[in-house]
Every structure is written in structure tokens, then in C-alpha cells.
Amino acid sequence: MALSALAGGLLTAVPSQAQASTAGLKGVNWADARDNFVNGVLYVSGLGASDTYSSAAATANQVVGQLYSITGGNTVRMPINEPTVSGYWGTYTGAIDTALAKGKVILAYWAYTGGKPTDTGRFQQMWDTVVAKYGSNPNAYFEVINEPYAYSAGDLDNFYYAWLNRYPGVPRDRVILDGTGDAQNVPAVGSDRRLDGTLLAAHDYSFFAGYESETEWADHIGGYIGAYADRTVVTEWGGPMSPGSKNGVHYDTLDYSIPSGSFFADYIRGVSAKLRSLGLGSVYWPGLRDGDWYSLTTKAGTGAGIKLTLSNPSGLTRLRYAWGLGDGGGTYVRIVNAATGLYVDGLGRTASGSGTGQAGGDPARYDQQWVVENAGNRVRIKNRATGLYLDGAGRTTNGAVVSQYAASGSANQLWSVVTDANNVRIRNSSTGEYLDGMGRTGSGTDLGQYGDSSSTNQRWRIVAAG
Secondary structure, eight states: OEEEEOTTSOEEEEOOOOOSOOTTOEEEEEOBTTOSOOSSOOOBTTOOTTOOHHHHHHHHHHHHHHHHHHHOOOEEEEEEOHHHHHHSHHHHHHHHHHHHHHSEEEEEEOOSSTTSOSOHHHHHHHHHHHHHHHTTOTTEEEEOOSOOTTSOHHHHHHHHHHHHHHOTTSOGGGEEEEOHHHHTBSHHHHTOGGGTTOEEEEEEOGGGOOOOOHHHHHHHHHHHHTTOTTTEEEEEEOOOOSOEEETTEEEOOOOTTSTTSOHHHHHHHHHHHHHHHHTOEEEEEEEEOTTOTTOSEEEESOGGGOEEEESOHHHHHHHHHHTTOSOOSOOOEEEEETTTOOEEEOTTOOSTTOBOEEEOOOTTOGGGOEEEEEETTEEEEEETTTOOEEEOTTOOSTTOBOEEEOOOSOGGGOEEEEEETTEEEEEETTTOOEEEOTTOOSTTEEOEEEOSOSOGGGOEEEEEOO
């Protein structure tokens, strides 16, 4: 630590600055099945009121050990609140101690309601206990408050500064400060020089915005982080890993290796690509939470007999991609019509301006394999065999053939892909027409475009090639 002179001539220790990158934090959240906004003791999935220190340690040994072996991670984020620390601490420390022996632990405070502690005195007593126990442990990180949406930027910065002054012995590079709102504005905290040396936290979810583009999602979380990537860790982000429903719409298991397969895929792929490019550490929500379709794993058994099972391999691939590991998944897709069951097919036509067809499924045919390329908030769709792009060719007549052309700067080659439950609809940016199977069930028939309709002929499923 450096020493700094105060106005009165005294010397005070100045905590060391944060590292230049947070990429070393590769984590998952371990959460209460009720969510962590609980007015009472928190029981992370697998723990309960009857547990003891030793049984909690046995549970953590299974849960954290398997979370790490499944994901390749090294960090677990665990919730705390006032009742948990005052009334369950003797048990909960069994889980925390075991997790600390395996890797890094982020202890994050959840205000159960209102975005701030309901009692400042109890909040301080809680942190006094936690810091006294773990402040000197180099694997312990302290997230002062999760999603502090009740505070203005100035009040939040003052709140954080008071915390740092109360615990001057905690190295600042193990203190995590959420951005304002739901951890959505990192610069509002990072720009306060009194808070220099701390880590910063951002959160992002698909319900924070309504984008249907990887590029827009990447820009979205990038805007939350601003110029503070070297200090920021994303302590929450995640999407559905099992079948489930949202707003009354059912979704099957999602394949995140598929670009533009759904707005969830756009979100997961866009965010993970941005985290990777910035070199950020991140903590997936959740690694384990019973009953949550976002949970990366599912749990069977109890205590020392707990067994975790990976819910979605493609989701894990994108998480590891965000951590800087692996290539993020497949490149080629196939596009199948919901009504006809036929696949979009280049039909071996390599002449620019030739028509595009539909044909029966054949995974080995490169003519049925396509690359979806991001182009701002639209995509371009390129055939693997012909090297040509789907092109509306400026045709606005209902039933007109969709063409294939060599790469151009034309809006005829730009398409928006909009989620329709387990399917998507694909609309040309120039003509406004939708890809339409036209009810044609003969293999080799033309692929059409048509004005907006409620027909399943305009619904498509983007699936992995091969």
C-alpha cells in the first residue's frame, strides 16, 4: 500500500489499485430457490434450516466442486443479508469456507426490498461480521450491495465511500461496487475518484431491452460499462437453459450455437461476444438455483450425495466463450419452414441473380447450410455451397421469388429476424416482404416472399447444420 498525507499532517494507508483486467473471475451464481430478495434467512439451493456447519460444508463441496468441474470456472457468487449473518452464520460459513478453499467467492448483499438496506445499523453490523471473518482472505470479494436502484448517483457514491472508510483494511481490488440502477450505469460510480481502485459491477438481462440483434445487445452492455472495462465484472447475466415460458409463450430448449434463432440467442451471443472482446470477468446467473429455467445446472440428491447435471451444453459454450475459452460454437445453420418442413436451399445455383429454392432435409448438403452474418441490427444470410446471399431483389409483389446474389451493399441483402415463439420470421429490409414457404411441398420449388400474414408459411426454425 502507498501512504498519502492528509491536511492535518497524518498519514493514512491508500488501498492498492485494481488489476488491469477482471478476466480472472470466471464465475457462476449459487442462489436461493426463492430468489435472493428474501426477508429472512437465505438458503442457497441445497441448504436448509436444519443444516449444520459440517453438513453445509459437505453440500458446498458437492455443489461448488461440480459447478467448477462442469464449467471450468473458479468463482462462485453467494448472497448474504442481515438475517442470514445474524441467525445462520454458524451454518452458512461451512459452505463459504469450503467454497473459499476451492476458489474465489463473491459475497454479495441483497436488500430484500426497496433497493437499499431497511436499517443502516443492521447493515453495518452484518458487514462488520463478514469483514471480520473474511476480510484478510485473498479469495474473498465483497459486493457491497446488489442492484442499488433506490439511490441517486451522488448518494450511491457517498454510500460506497462510507463503506470503504468503515473497512479501510479491505484491499480495494476485492471490493465490488454495482453501477447505479440495477447495476446498469458503471461510469456513474467509476468516475468518482474517491472510489478508485475498487472493482465495478454491471448486470444485463434480455428483459432490460427488446433487441433482436447480437450487435445491439453487445452495444447495450458496452454502454453500461463505458470506459471502465479494466475494472468491471458482470456479476449477473443469463438466459433460459431449460424449456419454459415467458409472457405466456412457451420455449423449447434453446440452442445458443444458432445465431438469430431467438431474441434469447441474440442476447446470449451478443453479450458473451462483448464480454470476451473486452476481457471482462463475469458471473453467470445462475449456476444453480432450483426451479429456475435460467439455471445452468439441475440438482438431484442432497448433501454429500448431490449430483449436478448440465442443463444446456450450448449455453455453457457461450459462457466459456465469454470467459475467453473456446470458439463459441457452430458456424453453419439450416433454415426449415414450419408449414412445409422444407429447408432453404441454394440448389447449386452459383449464378448471381438466380433463384433460391426449398428442398427436403439433407444435413450433408452444403446447399442447405447458411452463415448468418451480423450487419448492424440486421443480418445477411450466405449460402455455404454457392457463396451467394439471400436477396429480395427489390421485388415487392406477393409471391415473388427470393434470389441469390454476390455480396453487395444493398438493403436487398439485409434481413431482420424476429422471434415467434419457437420459430422466427425473416423480413427483407428493402422490400418489407417476409420469407414464405408459399405452401409449396415439392422439393426443389422456389422460395417466395410475401407481405405480412398470420400463416405458418412465414414461420421458420433456424437449426444447427449437421
